[in-house]
Amino acid sequence: MLVTQIPYHQVRDDLWRPLAGASKRYTLILALLSVVALWGLVAWGYQIHVGIGVAGIQRPVFWGFYLVDFVFWIGISHAGTLISAILRLTDANWRKPVTRAAEAITVFALMIGGMFPLIHLGRVWLFYWLFPYPNSRLLWPNYRSPLMWDVTAISTYLIGSLIFLYLPLIPDVAQLAQEASGWRLRLYKLIALGWTGSDREWHALERAMKLMAGIILAVAISVHSVVAWDFAMAIAPMWHSTIFGPYFVVGAIFSGLAGLIVALNIIRKTMHLENYLLPHHFDNLAKLLLLMSLLWLYFTFAEHLTVWYGNEPKEMSVFGARVSGRFSPEFWLMVFVNFAVPFVLLGIRRLRSITTATIASVGVLIGMWLERYLIIIPTLSMPRLQSSWGRYAPSWVEISITVATFAAMAALYLVFSKLFPIVSVWEFEPHEEEH
């Protein structure tokens, strides 16, 4: 292994280089993603114009793809806060090139996830009824409703995550402003708030980040617990479970980590950051992913074991549909990609690499989306009253909006990485380069 020290000016040059100009390939990919995202907006517009009936949701399955996507994206949003906040609090040095990429995922995933309750509302223009404002109808929000819990939890998390992303961005943006011109200069100056790099500013930033890491961690865990309680508070088969809160939190960290590994590998390749996003970063993240895979398996096993042992007929209907009935292909595919693939690829040391970690992560993303699907659809398809059983098939509108959100996420990420350094420059101390 050849060990060299990267000088600071090279760190700055390397991390700022991706911000300059846009290649043809970048523009083409961004245009394609934007078209897909716009198609999703068209589909949503069609739903608003015609009515929520154009979606596949109908009695008894009133929560379809929209709620699956909602839970999935809120889960992905846990990448940033949990990785960044936990590693910040524990002073883990290897986090430094990883945190901003993770925090950006959080903000964009939350923005996308937070849209789904609005899409699901149907009459989206009435969303403001969820806020307590003086009104002539003398109607106020019902704070005992889990829908209101979601509104407050996600709003708090989004505001917190934006601030958590923004604060450590200020020193980098202030440096960028010194060399920028035109609209970039105006943007960077506005964001930098007149940062000068004084000790007062650094002290305030470090204190604020420590506090924010603690607060955001508490909020992140509460948010996915609240999302879990949307289900667990209902006395529906296989939902009314005390472990749903931690089960969802574990699943969220699991999918968030997977999203982060995929994003980091793409950034590494496309922005040529091989000297900054090193194999040991991926190795550490892969080990964390493996740990979360095992935890996820444990929770899934515990959840299904207690239902099976209890043998309550209504619960067993849903259990049977998942494990050996009409939802079994999705169920066993989920177990395969969420456990078997990571266990083999990441558990066997000589198989563990950046490529295998990325393959396992893509599998986990698919598996965790399926998990959300399997939690929502079978239970709603088979309510306690057998005569009310029904089926669900997504319409083109739901599929379009779902696909569009993935494109929107990628497009937002692309734009962000062109505006701001995706690896924090000021946090990046010169390090030993691995070859």
Place this chain on the structure above:
Amino acid sequence: MSSFITGTFSSKNAVIDAIKKLKASGTGAADMAVFSDEPIEFPRGVLDRPSHMSLAVVSGAVSFFLLVVGIVYYTQHAYPLVTGGMPIFSFWAAGVVFYEITMLGAILTTAGCFIWESGLLRRDKGIPVPAVQPEVICLRVRCMPDSLGMVAATLEKAGAQNVGKLERAA
């Protein structure tokens, strides 16, 4: 009218030495500012910047908690419903809302405290700011014109590479 003088250093220890010497000669911590492009941690007692951020964040959280309890209590009692004296306000069922808004209070207070304690939005535009080069630490000292020579000599003695006077911005 006070003047400003700066010295640039390449090592943290030299800056610490300069700060200690300046403090010994009567310069207050409020008159000194260190500029760098990365955070520099000094040992306790060198250039302490007292902070009330933690206390303020707890106060902000408590304030938001009281506010949200008040809003929920008021709005749940504002329904024109006849309940026969039965309560419609359930404290525990609104616990999640109380928790989240309390945390929101903590988050917003942290952001507010950062802006206040860093002095970002209340900086005197007339006070000159030295341009900081990468890997260089710059110490700016505010002093009376008659002590400029003494401060410059102290900075040089401590190992400053470039010592110069900074003019007030127009």
